[in-house]
Amino acid sequence: MKKTLLASSLAVAIGATGVAAHTTDAHASEATQTSIDKAALAQKALNNDQSLNEAPVHAGAYDYKFNLKGTNFHFWSDGTYFGWAYNGYTGQAAVAQPAQVQDVAVQASQQSEQNTAASVQSNKQASTQAPAATQAPKTAQTSTSGSGVNSHLQLIKQRESGGDYSAVNPSSGAAGAYQFLPSTWNAVAQQVDPSYVGVNPAQAPAAVQDKFAQHLYNTGGAGHWVTA
Template sequence: MKKTILATTLALGLGVTGFAAGQDAEASSYNLNKEELAYTAQNNPEALNASALHQGSYDYNFDHKNFNYDFESDGTNYAWAYQINGNAQAEVQVQEQSAAPAVKEDTQTVEQNNYTYTEEVQQPAQNTQAAPAVQEVEQPSAPAPQTTQSTGGSTKSQFLAAGGTEAMWNSIVLPESSGNPNAVSPNGYQGLGQTKESWGTGSVAQQTSGMLNYAQERYGSIDAAIQFREANNWW
């Protein structure tokens, strides 16, 4: 909580007559302690309201730490007051124009002991919680449908298990279809060995068997088929 004194009302204790016992110093002999009077005015006004500063008339006016203080008496009635001086007001106005408030403040005016101060109450920040960000989860794309039956394992392992050879895989299958049992050429040739025969659309085992029979029937052996493929880029 922050308190800022803006202005004081004039004449605290107006109409009080008489003086404290033993207080008979004249104005000429009174030692004016500005710092002490300023502190008493802002922190212990009751002491100033209880009696005049000294007997007789006086009129003291001085500035101390951005405030102007005034103490006066006509010998019977006495009064005192203080307020922000002109330089302090100018500084406050410049600060108010240049510094934007960090939080909204409510100003309440309170009157106490005939002088006025403002009490600025800082409002607590509202506890707001941001909605949790929605996490987007990328769904895996559906695998392309396969038209060839699978008996488990990689295409090459199925090919070798069905009787194909390593040399046949490297010299015929990879150049023809890149090892894809579902490969279809623009001319309509299908499967591992790229054929238009029915075995070109069967399982890997069926395609392997078809390729072995084709090599034997057309070239007489697998080795002969491999040699022809390497020499002509087709078989």
């Protein structure tokens, strides 16, 4: 189901990026870079044309970046997910291929079941573990799975990254368990904790990622995540 881009006080949106990193198709853009209609794409982006949210520019992977009349535009796809942005504003990303949507849904469902069982075991052990800040970074991230966020966000986290707080998507630049785009992360940080402005979401403590995700959910709703 496609979701309409929701406007919030942040005026930005999270990119849905899947679990960790996807390999970008090699045939992406060199042959097509010169043949795309940059003016038409730019006009659609400026008008927030929903066709950009419903289908990629073309099949396969691509990564188009260009400047037109002083405005920087970016259109990308890794062959599965696609999205677009201009001058810091990011449109709604989506899944390109129906067959791949089914595969992602099956994987997410299986992984969600596995992580639910792991979460129960983790909660039993939590009382005997040291506080997250004193543990190694990876342990701190996995041991706080789901803390501080509602049940819907816990599902979103599993679908976005499989619960991996250090996940990074090389195509869109989204990072962390909730796959924050840098612009979205910085906007939330300015409201919640300015000390994290400019910090890579994947390098922030799990508790901070949870806190920022819950704040974004509370102020803008689940529409920031395509996988919601």
